[in-house]
Amino acid sequence: MGASDFAVRRARGRAWKVAALALMMAGAVQAATPDRDAIQAQVAQRHDASVKALQDWIALPSIAAEDLNAKQGAEYMAKLAREAGFQHVEIVETGGKPGVYATLDAGAPTTVGLYYMYDVKQFDPAEWSSPPLEARIVDKPGLGKAIVGRGAANQKGPEMAFLAALHAIRDAKQAMPVNLVLVAEGEEEIGSPNIGKLVLRPDIQAALKKSIGVFMPMGLQDADGAVTVNLGAKGVVELELVADGKAWGRGPSKDVHSSLKAMVDSPAWRLVKALDTLVSEDGNTVAIDGFPKPAPLTADERAMIAKSTAARSEARAKQVLGVPHWIDDLPWQQANERLVSQPTINIEGLVGGYTGVGGKTVLPHRAVAKIDMRLVPPITRDGAVAALKAHLAKHGYGDIAVNVSGGYDSTSTSADSRLVQAQLAVLRRDGLDPLLWPRLAGSYPGFVFTQPPLSLPAAHFGLGHGGGAHAPDEFFLIESSNPKVRGFDGSVMSFVDYLYELGRPSAETTAGQ
């Protein structure tokens, strides 16, 4: 898509006419050093509007697991992209929740891919100290003022900060240094079951293929300001193990009076017995027969972890998580090595029979364990599921259903890629000593970018700090009381700097993909 197309499209929107013309003019000074102060002034001027836009976004939760607001979420995502200057914005049907595909053609030599999610995790307002959709600005002792709401950190806060960077560059009449290709999905929190239908649609795939890599906005700073650059992420499978009387051919096909336990088999006990076989006695090691062995950490990876853990406060981490001891009472560094290198099988939830207050004397016909597994190379999603099914069958639990709801393989990107090197350059210029981290223990569907056919680098980037992802009182820092930690505007500026670093003419020659 050329600059003339851009002008025509933009001119269609009356409200954006002036801005579009300004941007066209700015395009003429592409090569000039950008006026960082002017951009920063625009960031500050737009601060209230950006925070308000973030609050409005948080007030519209799209939750795929609950079939909530997918259409509205995609439309809002499209609107945000349009307003931020993407010329082509399109809602993409995927068979699941719709995705959004958008391109911003700046006529620049470099193209960068962006991965967004517009969905958020479920929440229970009763567990929150501040209403999760009101996105109030709350004092966080020791941190500053933070916006508290579902999605604040994961991922709307950082994503909004990135969009604010685009607004600021345009409002400051500066040249957009790179072209952008945005893919946004609404099913990240259910394991991205249709991400391929969005990303690999031929035209979208072709647009992404032109990029030097794909990144997701994120507040990478921890509470002390330290920054970690992740070189990948674990894979994940989410599934339900269901013990059911009908499938089993034993026990009841509906809940019956619990006195019948003396003569009727129990699917709930069966689930317990089957679960028991999946992990070691301490519940910490996957004990699934034939489960692939994880690759050992490389010396490089160990060095990264050693450096990073030395720079991060163990006491702080324990306090934030409410965890008095790591597994096996491991020291901080070994606990982190375990975090990076080991696959896991976790019980997210147990649901069977009567789950309300007090008791109810039923013998349930069905019991469910909600499970997630985190995967490291060479363990693939399909390999993990196959091993689990084979294990259950071998142990006589072949009737227990393994209902996979989502998941994907792990993802990995080289530290030498231009996408990562640009991050390191920006951070070092800011006086930060970025820590490299081999693999995020959490998961995101980077595999769709890093595996063939795209085979691109994929990463996260952004300064700023947030917490409480998937938990109550999720937050993203707006005004920081610690000069080492960026607030919202500082996060926005980190994206400005990253974009210009990615667009530097010389950058193309400093490192390959």
Add this chain to the structure above:
Amino acid sequence: MGASDFAVRRARGRAWKVAALALMMAGAVQAATPDRDAIQAQVAQRHDASVKALQDWIALPSIAAEDLNAKQGAEYMAKLAREAGFQHVEIVETGGKPGVYATLDAGAPTTVGLYYMYDVKQFDPAEWSSPPLEARIVDKPGLGKAIVGRGAANQKGPEMAFLAALHAIRDAKQAMPVNLVLVAEGEEEIGSPNIGKLVLRPDIQAALKKSIGVFMPMGLQDADGAVTVNLGAKGVVELELVADGKAWGRGPSKDVHSSLKAMVDSPAWRLVKALDTLVSEDGNTVAIDGFPKPAPLTADERAMIAKSTAARSEARAKQVLGVPHWIDDLPWQQANERLVSQPTINIEGLVGGYTGVGGKTVLPHRAVAKIDMRLVPPITRDGAVAALKAHLAKHGYGDIAVNVSGGYDSTSTSADSRLVQAQLAVLRRDGLDPLLWPRLAGSYPGFVFTQPPLSLPAAHFGLGHGGGAHAPDEFFLIESSNPKVRGFDGSVMSFVDYLYELGRPSAETTAGQ
């Protein structure tokens, strides 16, 4: 309380004046053979009113576990007793949900105790085919017309039928053949934690002590019409096993992101591992160390079970329960021997972490198993709980909380007691061949009557048929399509006959207590 007191009290209620006078006159013909046809005519005449009163009662669910309608339920129970002719009716504070104590003095030589519950089990309307509080009259193929609602069978239907018997005797101007002492509790479904405070209050205990025993109205007929007379019931303990990060001193003290499983211990897995130790591999035998051994069945008990199982349809039982095989593929008779003789440990419910639709990648800080145990002699409630706690401690799970919410010992009554012999006499007169059953697998707090200080016989009685106790679509038959099975009016008449049998002058000499 004398007959003159009675007259004064009754006369206070204008609406009951005529009836009261009639009853006084009827009192004079105490010894006369009652006019059964006249009573039956009154039962028929009052049918619609009785069913309406049952529907109104079902519309007012008292659920102790949910702290719902205890006061209203006790008041309604008191009103029902007053309307049925009890002269002294009193709401009794117990420290928990209130009880109701009522006496009906007929000036008769024989006094009979009544045990009622006005509370019902929890319910989830989504699981019902007919709204659980609407108590609709629904066609039940093969059975007839049944009232469907929470409490219909357990226990409001049979209890209302008994009250209807009192109305009918009075309306037919017949003498009430026995004095009645009623105790009604509102906590049966949570294990009767305060039953002693009601039953053993000195004046109530003294009133009950004069009785020949205590019975609870029940629809004893199965779907084929067979009647079983139970000589006791298992004891029960309801409790929650709670694995919690804080109590454990490991794992998180709040839900954290599931990726942390690689370095953080899991209370949910801990619960699974602890549960696993409590039962045999098939989940069917209590494997708690030091758990008392159940007493073997006596030859008499085996004979009772053999006769009863031969008379009952195994296919029908399997169909009703939706159970294709009994435990260990036992034949019908052995399955029933197991039902009577074996203690159980049952998972009523599993609740941990995320229990909603889909998944949510958390590592829960807490997981709960809702457990009920059924107890047979010589296993006491306290003995079972002590063994469970000792077992958990011995296996290294001493941090797992054992939160007992209710329960009591088993109960047993001799077949030779007048309470039971009168049942057999009534049933045989009706051409029914009653089956004796050593011990109900379900539980009720009969221990408070059968153990010292009262040491009374305690039993259930009543014709009629119901089902779905503690389950969706609970029902009690109103109009039976099978001549062998009594509908509501037939159930009422079974109580009329039982009361006259209990009051027969000669009955006092036919059997001891």
